[in-house]
Amino acid sequence: MNESEAHSLLAIADDELILGWRDSEWTGIAPLLEEDVAFSSIAQNEIGHARALYELLARERGITADELAFDRSPEEYRCSRLVELRLLDWEKTVARQYLYEQADAKRLEQLMQSDDPELAGLAAKIDREEAYHRMHAQMWFERLKDEPRFTAALEELRPLLDADRDEHSPELSELWDEMTMVRRSQPAGTAW
Amino acid sequence: MIYEVFRQERKGQPFQHAGSVEAPDHAFADVYAREQYGRRGESQALWVVPREAIIEIDEFVDELNRNYHRVDGYSLKDKLRRARERVGSALVARDS
Numbered sequence: 337m338n339e340s341e342a343h344s345l346l347a348i349a350d351d352e353l354i355l356g357w358r359d360s361e362w363t364g365i366a367p368l369l370e371e372d373v374a375f376s377s378i379a380q381n382e383i384g385h386a387r388a389l390y391e392l393l394a395r396e397r398g399i400t401a402d403e404l405a406f407d408r409s410p411e412e413y414r415c416s417r418l419v420e421l422r423l424l425d426w427e428k429t430v431a432r433q434y435l436y437e438q439a440d441a442k443r444l445e446q447l448m449q450s451d452d453p454e455l456a457g458l459a460a461k462i463d464r465e466e467a468y469h470r471m472h473a474q475m476w477f478e479r480l481k482d483e484p485r486f487t488a489a490l491e492e493l494r495p496l497l498d499a500d501r502d503e504h505s506p507e508l509s510e511l512w513d514e515m516t517m518v519r520r521s522q523p524a525g526t527a528w
Numbered sequence: 529m530i531y532e533v534f535r536q537e538r539k540g541q542p543f544q545h546a547g548s549v550e551a552p553d554h555a556f557a558d559v560y561a562r563e564q565y566g567r568r569g570e571s572q573a574l575w576v577v578p579r580e581a582i583i584e585i586d587e588f589v590d591e592l593n594r595n596y597h598r599v600d601g602y603s604l605k606d607k608l609r610r611a612r613e614r615v616g617s618a619l620v621a622r623d624s
Contacts, residue, residue, distance in 0.1 A: 370549050370560040377563060468559075468567055475555050 337452050342393060343414075345455070347501060348443065349389035350415035353405060355436060356382030357511060358419060359429075367426055378433075378469050385462045392458065402528075406519050410504060410512040418496040420508040430476040431489035437473045439497050440466060531557040532582060534575040535565050543575050 337345070359379035366372035390401035397404070418436060423429045444466060447459035480486035530550055534543040546565045551557035554576075561576045 368550070368552075370551060370556075370564075374560055374563045468562065471562070472559050475559050478555065479552075 337392075337396065337450075337455055341447075341450060341452070341455065342396065344443065345389055345393055345447075347414040347416075348440075348447075349386045349393065349405075350413045351419050351436075351440075352382045352389065353386035354413070354415045354508070354511065355419040356380070356386060357515060358422065359433075361422070362429065374472060378472065381465050381469070385465070388458055388462070392455065402519075406516045410509045411502075413504065413508065413512075414501050415504075415508070416497060416501060417499045417503070417505055418493060420505045420511065421493075421496075422507050422511075425485075425489070427480060427483065427486045428489040428493065430473070430480060431486060431493055433469070434473045434477050435490065435493055435497055437466065437470045441470060529553070529557075530579040531561065532577050532579055533561045533565050534577070535571040536573045536575075537571060539572050541572075543573070546571075546574075548579070549576075 363376040450456040535546040549560040
């Protein structure tokens with residue numbers, strides 16, 4: 337794996353972890369029960385993808401996936417502003433999902449072409465699951481595409497995809513506080 | 529709308545009722561059925577059917593008790609058992 341691959345891999349891993357967390361906030365409160373099951377499962381997949389990517393990266397650095405995922409400060413995360421937002425409106429959540437899946441498909445496509453067979457293989461494996469996420473996003477897109485609130489949400493969120501990944505919203509710090517609370521409450525070196 | 533989901537575990541096997549999903553239209557039913565019954569490799573294929581499309585029959589009139597119309601009207605079990613006993617005893621007689 338080369339430097340630039342490692343760099344973009346970390347961005348993907350962070351995106352998937354943070355988006356997985358945000359999606360999981362819908363567990364129990366999604367608009368339909370079936371959607372609750374489907375969206376929670378998507379959330380879990382994203383965190384699973386993050387774990388696989390962190391493991392690959394952590395091995396190269398000689399640390400654990402958990403250390404890489406949770407022991408950095410919020411400023412060091414490379415996730416997109418899009419995934420950080422706490423979006424309690426369903427149409428915004430769907431708009432984010434749609435935008436994210438489109439962008440994610442493009443970069444997975446690139447990773448699958450990597451010269452590193454392990455990386456290409458992992459990307460292909462992730463992509464097979466993402467296919468379900470894209471199908472889910474497409475289904476919601478078709479249903480909401482003529483709703484002004486949905487199209488407005490798409491327009492509002494689209495620029496965040498290309499925003500600088502070194503700048504983060506305050507919502508990331510809040511999320512990081514919650515996400516790492518239990519881990520930070522233990523002395524360093526605690527064996528889980 | 530309720531959709532009934534039938535799944536085929538392996539190619540060539542009959543579809544069996546797996547459960548149901550609630551969805552506003554066919555597209556949602558498709559995605560939810562895949563999610564719940566298909567995407568962990570547990571199914572070879574799914575049938576997703578709106579519940580209204582299913583003709584349910586649960587009353588059967590058989591006033592004259594014409595059970596000879598049914599395949600189970602001719603129970604072969606006893607006949608077969610008797611036939612086996614006959615052959616068995618014939619073999620014993622032959623070998624002795």
